[in-house]
Ligand SMILES: Nc1ncnc2c1ncn2[C@@H]1O[C@H](COP(=O)(O)OP(=O)(O)OP(=O)(O)O)[C@@H](O)[C@H]1O
């Protein structure tokens with residue numbers, strides 16, 4: 177299938193503990209083959225990262241799982257049910273935030289609940305909780321254009337949390353955030369993962385980011401995207417962020433992935 | 443504008459031109475140009491006549507009805523063109539042709555179709571205004587970011603909810619800009635329509651004044667019309683500034 181070492185997760189783990197299963201998914205856009213026969217399962221309560229070169233189909237796979245884009249063949253199962261479209265157990269965080277410019281932070285965060293017909297008082301209570309949680313207290317009545325890129329994405333993340341989905345699908349959520357804020361974001365994300373006990377599917381370009389935040393990393397090959405390697409970075413999350421970034425295990429894993437990707441670069 | 447310590451009011455240049463006009467008028471060089479003072483008197487007399495008030499009412503009514511129709515047809519049509527490829531392909535050719543066509547040339551045909559009356563003027567206003575409204579509404583829907591659609595869908599919206607809660611608001615700045623341009627074109631429509639039909643409203647008065655060489659009344663009416671058009675344009679601009687905040691918020 178590919179030149180890189182292939183390590184499938186143990187079969188038991190895949191059947192018992194998987195919340196999202198991708199079975200033989202392929203996607204062809206016109207004459208572009210974006211994904212070829214993807215077989216993956218995502219463990220409940222874990223943060224799994226999709227990593228791969230630009231154009232290898234990471235966004236496509238995430239949108240197929242979200243039910244926003246139909247697969248050409250194969251199927252997705254979430255909580256053992258076949259996905260035919262978007263559903264309340266999945267929430268999406270968009271690379272370009274996808275906030276409504278005419279709505280305040282409060283309304284944007286509560287928008288998923290509004291669409292579900294939740295009453296205003298309850299909506300506001302929940303939205304306020306997650307606005308506080310992502311550190312935007314005091315910005316409830318601001319409009320998106322009054323916020324920085326990083327703050328906009330916090331709104332996007334709060335909106336996804338507010339609907340209380342089991343699976344959070346995040347497509348390069350930090351790519352529009354500058355380097356310093358990015359680190360803060362990664363640390364905040366880890367805290368939220370800790371508190372919220374949800375399953376995260378995360379897409380990124382950055383190897384360091386992937387190793388830092390993930391329980392598991394799925395390496396995709398260049399187009400047509402295939403699973404080329406699965407890596408479980410064993411990182412002690414109790415250490416401080418700086419300790420983690422200097423940890424030999426962390427640095428080795430980063431190096432390993434570089435090696436795995438190297439032959440694609442040639 | 444300032445000269446030394448003396449601040450010259452904005453209207454100064456207008457005053458200069460009025461004085462020049464007055465002098466030319468007094469010199470009796472061209473009978474087409476009566477003195478300004480005479481025009482002002484004619485204007486004061488004019489607005490008190492029943493025929494002027496009646497004409498104004500008819501003009502306003504034709505304009506309002508024509509614009510209401512143009513908005514009621516143009517906005518939904520433009521939105522449908524933006525949303526559905528089939529509608530866009532079906533209508534795109536016509537809209538693009540009419541938006542830049544010299545529509546005045548069509549008025550005589552309209553007169554044959556709708557007679558020498560208010561209907562023709564209403565249709566003229568409609569035809570002048572509707573195309574730009576369609577095009578702008580279409581553009582507004584087309585520029586709605588794909589991710590906003592996906593956001594709505596991923597949180598459970600579809601069909602009417604997706605449209606009324608997201609697409610409509612996202613397209614609103616362009617829709618309103620189209621209506622503003624449509625209103626300005628509609629003013630041209632009502633004037634051209636009435637002048638060509640020339641038996642109702644201001645068209646009838648213009649016809650009457652020029653036939654009887656009542657140049658003072660003729661100019662008074664023209665000035666009233668210009669002033670009304672400028673006032674309307676200023677009013678819309680004021681309204682647009684108020685939504686500017688929102689439109690600019692998109693960037
Ligand atoms: N709607 C579409 N129509 C046609 N081709 C598409 C469409 N969306 C994606 N593609 C193509 O499919 C391939 C995979 O795209 P995708 O956006 O999933 O890649 P990606 O891994 O997310 O890339 P990036 O890292 O640049 O975000 C690309 O070659 C892209 O050009």
Ligand SMILES: [Mg+2]
Pocket residue numbers: 234235236
């Ligand atoms: Mg992508």
